[in-house]
Amino acid sequence: MTQVRTEDPSLALSELYQPIVGDLSVVEHIFDEEIRSALPFVNDLCGTVRSYRGKMLRPALLLLAGKAAGTMSPELHTLAAVVEMVHMATLVHDDILDEATERRKNPTICALAGNEAAVLLGDYLISHAYHLCSSLDSQYAARRVAATTNTVCEGELLQNYRRGADLSEADYLEIIRRKTASLTSLCCELGATYSGAPDASVSALRAYGTSLGMAFQVVDDVLDVVGERAKVGKTLGRDFDLGKLTMPTIHCLAHADEETVGQIMSIVSVESTRSNGKLLRWLEATDSIHYSRSVAERFADEAVQALAPLPTSDAKTSLIALAEFTVRRPL
Amino acid sequence: MTQVRTEDPSLALSELYQPIVGDLSVVEHIFDEEIRSALPFVNDLCGTVRSYRGKMLRPALLLLAGKAAGTMSPELHTLAAVVEMVHMATLVHDDILDEATERRKNPTICALAGNEAAVLLGDYLISHAYHLCSSLDSQYAARRVAATTNTVCEGELLQNYRRGADLSEADYLEIIRRKTASLTSLCCELGATYSGAPDASVSALRAYGTSLGMAFQVVDDVLDVVGERAKVGKTLGRDFDLGKLTMPTIHCLAHADEETVGQIMSIVSVESTRSNGKLLRWLEATDSIHYSRSVAERFADEAVQALAPLPTSDAKTSLIALAEFTVRRPL
Numbered sequence: 053m054t055q056v057r058t059e060d061p062s063l064a065l066s067e068l069y070q071p072i073v074g075d076l077s078v079v080e081h082i083f084d085e086e087i088r089s090a091l092p093f094v095n096d097l098c099g100t101v102r103s104y105r106g107k108m109l110r111p112a113l114l115l116l117a118g119k120a121a122g123t124m125s126p127e128l129h130t131l132a133a134v135v136e137m138v139h140m141a142t143l144v145h146d147d148i149l150d151e152a153t154e155r156r157k158n159p160t161i162c163a164l165a166g167n168e169a170a171v172l173l174g175d176y177l178i179s180h181a182y183h184l185c186s187s188l189d190s191q192y193a194a195r196r197v198a199a200t201t202n203t204v205c206e207g208e209l210l211q212n213y214r215r216g217a218d219l220s221e222a223d224y225l226e227i228i229r230r231k232t233a234s235l236t237s238l239c240c241e242l243g244a245t246y247s248g249a250p251d252a253s254v255s256a257l258r259a260y261g262t263s264l265g266m267a268f269q270v271v272d273d274v275l276d277v278v279g280e281r282a283k284v285g286k287t288l289g290r291d292f293d294l295g296k297l298t299m300p301t302i303h304c305l306a307h308a309d310e311e312t313v314g315q316i317m318s319i320v321s322v323e324s325t326r327s328n329g330k331l332l333r334w335l336e337a338t339d340s341i342h343y344s345r346s347v348a349e350r351f352a353d354e355a356v357q358a359l360a361p362l363p364t365s366d367a368k369t370s371l372i373a374l375a376e377f378t379v380r381r382p383l
Numbered sequence: 384m385t386q387v388r389t390e391d392p393s394l395a396l397s398e399l400y401q402p403i404v405g406d407l408s409v410v411e412h413i414f415d416e417e418i419r420s421a422l423p424f425v426n427d428l429c430g431t432v433r434s435y436r437g438k439m440l441r442p443a444l445l446l447l448a449g450k451a452a453g454t455m456s457p458e459l460h461t462l463a464a465v466v467e468m469v470h471m472a473t474l475v476h477d478d479i480l481d482e483a484t485e486r487r488k489n490p491t492i493c494a495l496a497g498n499e500a501a502v503l504l505g506d507y508l509i510s511h512a513y514h515l516c517s518s519l520d521s522q523y524a525a526r527r528v529a530a531t532t533n534t535v536c537e538g539e540l541l542q543n544y545r546r547g548a549d550l551s552e553a554d555y556l557e558i559i560r561r562k563t564a565s566l567t568s569l570c571c572e573l574g575a576t577y578s579g580a581p582d583a584s585v586s587a588l589r590a591y592g593t594s595l596g597m598a599f600q601v602v603d604d605v606l607d608v609v610g611e612r613a614k615v616g617k618t619l620g621r622d623f624d625l626g627k628l629t630m631p632t633i634h635c636l637a638h639a640d641e642e643t644v645g646q647i648m649s650i651v652s653v654e655s656t657r658s659n660g661k662l663l664r665w666l667e668a669t670d671s672i673h674y675s676r677s678v679a680e681r682f683a684d685e686a687v688q689a690l691a692p693l694p695t696s697d698a699k700t701s702l703i704a705l706a707e708f709t710v711r712r713p714l
Binding site for chain 2: 093149168169180185187188195197199205208210
């Protein structure tokens with residue numbers, strides 16, 4: 053895989069996004085127009101949501117998949133705005149669940165305007181996502197988007213249901229497959245489908261999107277433990293303190309001594325305990341961060357391999373580099 | 384208007400629903416099939432949601448409108464399940480906002496499984512509503528449903544934004560027009576449209592649905608203050624204690640003496656105060672319950688008048704009686 057040479061992730065992304073830079077501007081415009089309200093305070097809240105729009109990973113995946121597999125079309129811009137809106141809605145609702153106060157160095161909606169406003173603004177965004185999606189000629193995308201949000205919700209429900217309890221690596225992977233990889237997979241699938249790509253390319257890109265999403269979420273969960281707050285731009289260590297086991301802690305539990313396991317589970321089983329940094333020492337003792345990153349790298353490799361059937365193109369090169377970028381985001 | 388002769392509202396409804404009783408069973412079946420999950424705990428939560436399904440007012444409106452204006456079609460059953468699912472999603476999220484513990488004599492999802500599960504289950508229901516809607520051949524209904532949920536969300540956001548502050552009757556009516564009447568109006572509109580009714584009938588039924596929704600919400604807000612908990616089956620007096628002004632309190636504020644106004648606003652401006660029954664005495668002093676019911680009756684009359692262009696039919700008779708029932712629900 054190509055090494056990303058810069059330390060600044062936004063710089064690296066702007067390089068990878070080169071083939072779709074104009075398209076992303078169109079998507080941002082469609083996004084902003086769709087969520088505009090006649091109520092000024094709603095627009096203020098939407099302005100905050102706009103500030104969470106960092107990587108625009110999902111629209112980028114959709115557009116790059118379209119470019120790599122077929123021909124750009126206006127539907128791709130619309131659908132890219134749809135998937136970003138779906139993602140933003142999940143972020144706004146996630147922040148309620150995680151009791152998070154900060155996202156991308158901005159206050160979360162729940163911190164800014166209360167949990168009630170956050171519930172409703174998430175609903176507003178998801179409603180507008182479907183509204184925008186239903187502006188397309190056929191029902192195909194709407195059906196696929198809704199089937200995917202069904203799956204995302206089940207993943208989130210499952211994660212919430214298993215909070216505070218032991219979790220196997222297989223269960224964890226099933227949760228992130230539903231809550232994260234299903235949406236990244238859909239992005240690539242819709243990008244390919246609406247660019248008129250042949251079925252083999254659609255399948256290849258769907259597989260790429262699944263593996264990329266898995267890699268992305270594992271790294272996200274690692275960053276939740278060891279990231280620098282200034283770089284990640286959101287509250288850190290929340291998963292563990294909220295009783296959510298993720299790849300690093302699951303690996304640690306499987307390899308730590310009995311005493312450490314007891315201490316970890318006593319924190320996990322109680323809601324909103326502060327682990328006060330002890331977690332990091334435990335994870336280091338079992339080499340669990342290193343293990344988790346190796347799992348993420350395996351998924352990123354699978355993502356790259358899935359692209360083999362596609363012809364060479366700038367967009368394909370970017371998709372390959374994006375897999376690399378996903379696992380090499382600075383910790 | 385025909386007087387509903389029975390004191391038992393469910394008995395009265397079963398009479399009014401006579402023209403669509405078989406259709407409602409089909410709708411229930413579609414509803415249950417759509418939200419079925421492979422995850423048993425999700426099905427358990429959905430079972431609780433099913434217990435909130437009382438009046439099935441929205442599917443009934445859609446089906447009766449279809450029968451009154453045109454010919455029944457399978458799309459009407461699907462759409463009736465869609466609007467009920469949208470409504471259930473708003474109930475589940477509303478209960479979080481209202482910190483309610485009881486609905487239709489059953490625990491709320493937030494009381495049963497926590498606010499997190501309630502946020503996610505509401506999302507799951509809305510996602511399935513759009514999923515079901517996208518099974519229809521054309522995008523028309525999906526577009527109209529999403530445009531309406533945009534409006535419902537804005538209404539809820541506006542209500543939440545104005546909590547704890549003074550509110551004019553006009554502002555209140557604007558909020559309930561968005562959050563409640565827009566959906567009942569859509570039910571009647573879609574029922575008429577998908578029964579192949581002429582434009583004049585669609586307009587008439589849309590107007591009926593709007594007025595009926597207004598009447599229904601005003602009565603709901605009256606029942607929140609003066610209803611019997613055993614009959615209403617949910618936590619009472621929550622609106623006022625949560626700082627939400629509704630028709631009775633708005634009227635009271637406009638007609639009470641200065642001291643009472645001061646006492647009311649001191650309760651409204653503080654989150655989650657208990658008014659401990661004082662409210663009822665204030666409302667009686669200004670005759671505000673009576674005034675609110677007269678407003679509801681005016682909307683119910685408008686609803687009935689809107690039906691004038693439709694030919695006589697059992698379904699039309701039921702729609703007329705439904706307007707009557709809405710304002711005469713036992714207090």
